[in-house]
Amino acid sequence: MTLGLVQQMSYGALYLYVGLFMLLVAGFVSAVLMLARMLSPSRRSASKSKVYETGESSVTDPWRPFPVRYYVFALLFLIFDVETAFLYPWAVIYRTLGVYGFVEMVVFVVILAAGLVYAWKKGALKWV
Amino acid sequence: MSAFVNALDQEPWRFIISLLAIIFLTLNVAAVLTFAERKVAGYIQLRYGPNRVGPRGVLQPMADVLKLFTKENLSPGRADVWVFLAAPIAMFIPAAVIWMVVPFAPKAVVTNLNIGLLFVVSTTSIGALGVVMAGYGSRSNFSLLGALRGAAQMISYEVPLILSLLGVIILTGSLSLVNVVNNQAGGFWHWYIWSQLPMFATFYIAGIAEVKRIPFDLPEGESEIVGGFMIEYSGMTWALIQASEFASMGLMSAITTTLFLGGWQPPFDFLDFGNFNWIWFGLKTAIIMFTFQWIRWSVPRLRMDQLMDFGWKFLVPLSLVWLFVTAAGTLIIH
Numbered sequence: 001m002t003l004g005l006v007q008q009m010s011y012g013a014l015y016l017y018v019g020l021f022m023l024l025v026a027g028f029v030s031a032v033l034m035l036a037r038m039l040s041p042s043r044r045s046a047s048k049s050k051v052y053e054t055g056e057s058s059v060t061d062p063w064r065p066f067p068v069r070y071y072v073f074a075l076l077f078l079i080f081d082v083e084t085a086f087l088y089p090w091a092v093i094y095r096t097l098g099v100y101g102f103v104e105m106v107v108f109v110v111i112l113a114a115g116l117v118y119a120w121k122k123g124a125l126k127w128v
Numbered sequence: 129m130s131a132f133v134n135a136l137d138q139e140p141w142r143f144i145i146s147l148l149a150i151i152f153l154t155l156n157v158a159a160v161l162t163f164a165e166r167k168v169a170g171y172i173q174l175r176y177g178p179n180r181v182g183p184r185g186v187l188q189p190m191a192d193v194l195k196l197f198t199k200e201n202l203s204p205g206r207a208d209v210w211v212f213l214a215a216p217i218a219m220f221i222p223a224a225v226i227w228m229v230v231p232f233a234p235k236a237v238v239t240n241l242n243i244g245l246l247f248v249v250s251t252t253s254i255g256a257l258g259v260v261m262a263g264y265g266s267r268s269n270f271s272l273l274g275a276l277r278g279a280a281q282m283i284s285y286e287v288p289l290i291l292s293l294l295g296v297i298i299l300t301g302s303l304s305l306v307n308v309v310n311n312q313a314g315g316f317w318h319w320y321i322w323s324q325l326p327m328f329a330t331f332y333i334a335g336i337a338e339v340k341r342i343p344f345d346l347p348e349g350e351s352e353i354v355g356g357f358m359i360e361y362s363g364m365t366w367a368l369i370q371a372s373e374f375a376s377m378g379l380m381s382a383i384t385t386t387l388f389l390g391g392w393q394p395p396f397d398f399l400d401f402g403n404f405n406w407i408w409f410g411l412k413t414a415i416i417m418f419t420f421q422w423i424r425w426s427v428p429r430l431r432m433d434q435l436m437d438f439g440w441k442f443l444v445p446l447s448l449v450w451l452f453v454t455a456a457g458t459l460i461i462h
Contacts, residue, residue: 017143017239018228018247024147025224029217029368033201036364040200049205051268052359061206062272063264070280073436077283080444084290088246091297094455095462102459106452113448116440125440127433 072124076116083112146228146238154224157378158371159189161417165374168421192367199363204266207360211265216361216368219258222251223375230382231306233392233406244305245297248383249290252338255376256282259340259347262369263357274356277432278340278347284436285337285344288443292330295454296320296387309391316395321388323457326450328388330443335380337439339373342424346432381416385409389416 051058086108094101119125136145163178163186170177178185203212229244231237241247256279263275297303299320300311312319321328337344348356355361358369385391389412392405401407430438 014239014241018225018241020143021147021150021228021238022221022225025151025221026217028151029220032368033213033216033364036197037201039197040363041198042200046205048202051204051206051266052354053269054354058269060269061267062269063267066272068276070276073280073284073440076440077287080287081290084249084294087291087294088297088303091294092301092303094298094458095301099459102455105455109448109451113445116444120441125436127436 069127072119076119076124079112079115083108150224150227150238153227154220154375155371158223158374159193161374161378162192162370163189164417165421165424168418169425172422172425196364196367201363201365202360203365204268204360207267208265211261212360213265213365215258215262215265216365216372217258218261219255219369219372220375222254223372223379226251226379226383229305230379230386231309231391232409233403235403236406237306240304240306243303245293245303245308248305249286249293252289252376253282253286255338255372256286258372259357262361266357266360268360270353270355271357271359273353274347274349274359277349277353278357281337281340281344281346281435281439284439285334285443288330288439288447289334289338291444291447291451292327292334293387294447294451295324295327298454298458299323305386305391309386309393312390312393314393315397316390319388319390319393324388324450324454326446327454328384330447330450331388332384334439334443335384336420336423337435339377339380341377341420343427343430344435345429346435349429377420378413378417381413381420382409384416385412 087105090097090101090105094105097104136142166188167177167185176185178188181187181191203209226248228238229241229247231240259278259282260275263271263273263278266272296308300308302308308320340347346356348358353359358366361369386409390408392409394400394405394408399408
């Protein structure tokens with residue numbers, strides 16, 4: 001196997017490594033897009049640059065105030081996402097925490113679960 | 129020979145080789161899966177599937193790519209072109225970069241990040257960003273609807289996805305995927321799937337929703353909003369979106385394997401092939417991929433309200449309950 005474990009790096013170097021990797025992958029995709037642009041034909045016309053709406057001309061612009069029902073879910077997601085940001089470190093050192101860690105987690109999760117139950121009872125999770 | 133290999137194991141060669149290997153892997157996973165998808169669909173529906181290009185049709189993905197390269201890249205006249213073109217890139221990055229932390233064999237991992245799992249979940253969320261960018265940048269009604277649905281679905285199922293990993297973290301005591309796999313050594317009864325069966329089910333279902341496959345493919349529901357968020361894409365931009373969807377499906381299978389099915393660990397100790405244990409990793413990943421396709425061609429699509437209900441009212445409570453059970457169990461055993 002040519003790929004051994006990465007040599008011991010400092011944290012900064014490691015994240016630089018990952019970040020550079022991401023950038024180069026993005027660069028690769030952009031290169032593919034540019035290559036496709038060079039290889040493919042480009043004959044523009046007015047009807048080709050219309051948006052697709054099952055053959056009709058589009059009369060509305062989607063970039064305008066738009067009733068979105070998903071924002072409650074977005075808020076709930078945010079709460080749970082932040083919660084897991086706290087729970088991950090807790091889970092890593094859970095074995096050394098013992099009963100104290102367990103009780104703390106129960107209190108923490110019950111408060112959050114209460115929030116979910118409240119949203120549920122309020123009908124926030126109900127799809128109209 | 130070994131001196132040469134050792135030289136390749138030094139920076140910057142190691143970085144370049146890993147980068148090329150991972151891009152090659154991502155594109156090939158996507159190509160093989162597009163072919164396998166149609167072949168499996170064919171056999172499930174008692175027909176042949178693609179069988180014209182090459183022996184039994186195996187060169188079909190190559191023909192598809194060549195065709196798509198020569199197709200015009202259209203974008204709507206009123207679209208925000210930069211956002212429109214950045215969306216495929218934003219969707220491709222998570223599908224490729226997460227392979228960095230996945231251990232393929234005992235010593236084969238690009239970077240053993242000590243926050244591996246956190247890296248996986250945080251990078252997966254970039255995919256949702258790509259969907260929103262595609263839908264909003266197109267400035268088309270169908271694609272905006274698709275993108276909003278996609279965003280709602282992906283963030284809703286990310287919650288059970290993240291919560292279902294907590295059991296594995298508690299049992300391992302580390303976020304590194306290498307440690308997760310090493311902790312499952314010693315035969316298939318040590319794999320986390322047995323003690324974490326509800327978490328495995330949650331992760332598996334939320335994973336299907338996260339990669340937007342039937343029965344959770346509402347962002348692109350063909351029968352109602354035509355192509356959803358990718359309706360305005362054509363040619364290579366469309367091909368890249370499709371490729372990243374298939375690649376992220378392969379990636380999700382690989383992560384499921386790593387977390388719950390022992391990664392490269394062989395099912396019995398006497399089947400240990402040392403550095404060639406990637407065979408086990410590949411085999412298990414392929415089985416999970418096949419079940420994804422099997423589900424796709426057997427199960428009807430959910431409705432949007434059923435989808436949200438299932439995520440928030442079933443999967444989230446289930447994973448919270450099993451988090452308690454795992455925590456209490458670990459406390460009692462130790």
